[in-house]
Amino acid sequence: MFKFEDFSTFQRAVTIAGLGPAMLVGCTVHGDPSLATYLPAAYGVSLAFPWGDAKAKASAWKPTAPAPRALGQAIRGITNNFEGLVGVAVTSIDDGWIVASNGERPMPQQSVSKLWVAMTVLDQVDQGRIRLEDPITITRADFTLFHQPVAALVKGDAGYTASVGEIIRRAMQMSDNTCNDKLLRLVGGPDAVRTFLARKGITGVRFGPGEKLLQAGTAGLAWKPEYSMGNSFAIARSRLSPAVRLAAFESYVKDPPDGAAAAGISVALARLKRGELLSPTATAWLLQTMDGAKTGRARVHGAVPPGWTYGHKTGTGQDLGARTAGFNDVGILTAPDGKSYALAIMIGDTHRPVRERQMLMQQVAQAIVTYRN
Numbered sequence: 001m002f003k004f005e006d007f008s009t010f011q012r013a014v015t016i017a018g019l020g021p022a023m024l025v026g027c028t029v030h031g032d033p034s035l036a037t038y039l040p041a042a043y044g045v046s047l048a049f050p051w052g053d054a055k056a057k058a059s060a061w062k063p064t065a066p067a068p069r070a071l072g073q074a075i076r077g078i079t080n081n082f083e084g085l086v087g088v089a090v091t092s093i094d095d096g097w098i099v100a101s102n103g104e105r106p107m108p109q110q111s112v113s114k115l116w117v118a119m120t121v122l123d124q125v126d127q128g129r130i131r132l133e134d135p136i137t138i139t140r141a142d143f144t145l146f147h148q149p150v151a152a153l154v155k156g157d158a159g160y161t162a163s164v165g166e167i168i169r170r171a172m173q174m175s176d177n178t179c180n181d182k183l184l185r186l187v188g189g190p191d192a193v194r195t196f197l198a199r200k201g202i203t204g205v206r207f208g209p210g211e212k213l214l215q216a217g218t219a220g221l222a223w224k225p226e227y228s229m230g231n232s233f234a235i236a237r238s239r240l241s242p243a244v245r246l247a248a249f250e251s252y253v254k255d256p257p258d259g260a261a262a263a264g265i266s267v268a269l270a271r272l273k274r275g276e277l278l279s280p281t282a283t284a285w286l287l288q289t290m291d292g293a294k295t296g297r298a299r300v301h302g303a304v305p306p307g308w309t310y311g312h313k314t315g316t317g318q319d320l321g322a323r324t325a326g327f328n329d330v331g332i333l334t335a336p337d338g339k340s341y342a343l344a345i346m347i348g349d350t351h352r353p354v355r356e357r358q359m360l361m362q363q364v365a366q367a368i369v370t371y372r373n
Contacts, residue, residue: 002017064096072099074367082112082360084350085253089266090368091133093273093332093340098263106206106259110315111175113258115330116207118168118289119272120187120196122282123163130186132165134283137184143228144211148178168289175295177211184210200277204264208257217257218318218325220248251322253349256325262344265330269342273332288310290331291315299329300345303362305369307336322351333368341368 071090079086079101087107089100124130139159143151150170153160162170162188171180184190193207208214216223219237229231237245268277275283290311304310312331317324327347334340345361 007116039317054246060357065092067097067099068371071367071371072101074370075099075364076101078363078367082347082350082356083352084357086350086360087262087344087346087348088364089262089344090364091266091270091342093270093342095339096134098266100263100266103263103266104204104261105348106204106256106261107328107347108253108256108315108317109205109258109260110317110326110328111177111180111315112260112265112315112328112330112346113207114171114175114180114315115313116193116197116202116205117183117187118172118179118286119277120193121164121168121183122278122286123196123200124187126279126282130164132163132168134164136164136167136182136186138167138178140229142178142182144177144181145215145228145233146177146211147174148176149174150176150178165285169292169369172286172289173292173294175314181211200271202264202268202271202277204261205247205268206257206259210263214258215318218248218252220244245320249318249325250324253325256348260346262346265344265346266342269330269332269344273342287332293331296329298358299361300333300343300365301330302358303365303369304333308369309334310365322353323349324357325349327354327357333365335369335372339372358368 004176026308027247037120075088075090079088085105086107087100087102089098089103091098121130125132137159138150138154139157139160140151140154140159143154150160164183167179170176181289184193187193190207196202197205197207209217212223212228215233216227219233220240221227221233221236224232224236227236271277272283273287277283278286288311290313291309293312293314296312296314299314300312301310310331310333312329315328315330317326319325325348327350328345330344330346332342334342343364345364347357347360350357
C-alpha cells in the first residue's frame with residue numbers, strides 16, 4: 001500500500017492541494033476515463049504524476065572532439081549572468097564536440113516534448129504502421145487547453161479532418177496542443193513515446209503524461225473534461241489558494257515529470273540530423289517541418305544572421321505571477337557552409353521579463369556565430 005511519505009515532492013503538493021491519489025480501481029483518471037491508458041502499466045494507483053520519481057539520466061553520448069574553450073566560456077558567461085534556472089547545450093553535428101552550462105539538470109520541456117511525439121509518429125511511419133497521408137479527425141472531445149488553434153476549424157459533430165502529416169505540422173509549427181494530443185493517442189499514448197526514446201537510446205529526456213494531466217498538475221488541479229472549453233481551466237486555477245498554486249508550481253520546477261536536460265536534447269537533435277533516429281525520408285521531412293516553425297521568432301531566431309538557417313521547437317510553461325515554469329527553444333542552427341549545431345536553451349524557472357529571456361537565447365546564437373567567424 002502506498003504511504004504519503006512515499007510520494008514524490010510533486011505528488012505530496014498535489015495531494016495537499018486536495019487532489020488526493022485517486023484509486024484506479026476501474027479506469028477513471030481525474031474524471032476522464034480515456035486518460036487511464038496514459039498511466040504506466042506498473043502502477044495500480046493514479047497519482048498526479050506517478051512516474052515522476054524516475055530520474056532523467058545524463059546522456060550516454062560521448063564527444064569525439066574537444067569543446068572550443070572560447071565558446072564554452074561565452075556560454076557559461078551568458079548563463080551565469082542570467083537570474084533564473086537555465087541550462088544550455090550546443091553540440092557540433094559535424095565535428096562531434098559539445099559545450100554545455102548546467103546541461104545535465106532536467107528542466108520543464110513543455111511544448112518541446114512535441115518533438116518526441118512527432119518522432120514517434122514518424123518512426124511508426126517508417127515501420128509501415130501509419131502513413132502521413134492517412135486521414136485523422138479532430139472533434140470537440142479531443143480539445144485540450146491553452147494554445148489549440150485547430151479548435152477554430154472544428155465545425156459541428158463532423159469535426160475537422162486532415163492528414164496525419166498536416167496534424168504533425170500544426171503540432172510542430174504552431175505548437176497546437178490538441179493536434180499533439182491527438183497524435184499522442186494515435187501512437188499509443190505516453191508509454192509509446194517512452195518506448196521510442198528508450199529504443200533509440202535517447203537519454204536525459206523524460207516524457208510526461210500528456211497535456212491535460214501535465215497542465216492540471218502544474219496548476220495544482222485535478223483534470224476535468226470541462227477545462228478544455230473556454231476559460232474554464234483559468235477560472236478553476238484562479239480559485240485555488242496562493243499556497244496551493246505555489247506548492248504545485250515549485251514542486252513541478254524541482255522535479256518536472258516532463259523534465260529534460262539541455263545536453264540530452266542537444267545530443268538527440270544532433271543524432272536526428274545525422275540520420276540516426278529515423279529513415280532518411282522521415283528525417284528530411286521532420287527537419288523541413290522544423291524549418292517552418294512559426295513560434296518563438298524573437299527567441300533564437302531573432303539573432304540568426306543572413307545566410308544561416310534555424311529549424312526549431314519552442315516550449316512555454318505556465319506563469320505564476322512573474323515566474324514562468326519553462327521558457328525554451330531547441331533546434332538546429334546551420335551556417336552558410338552547411339555545418340550545423342544542435343542547441344537546447346532551457347529556462348526552467350525565472351521571474352525576469354520575457355525580453356531578457358529572449359535576449360539570453362539570442363546571445364547563445366550570437367556566441368556560436370562569433371565562434372564560427
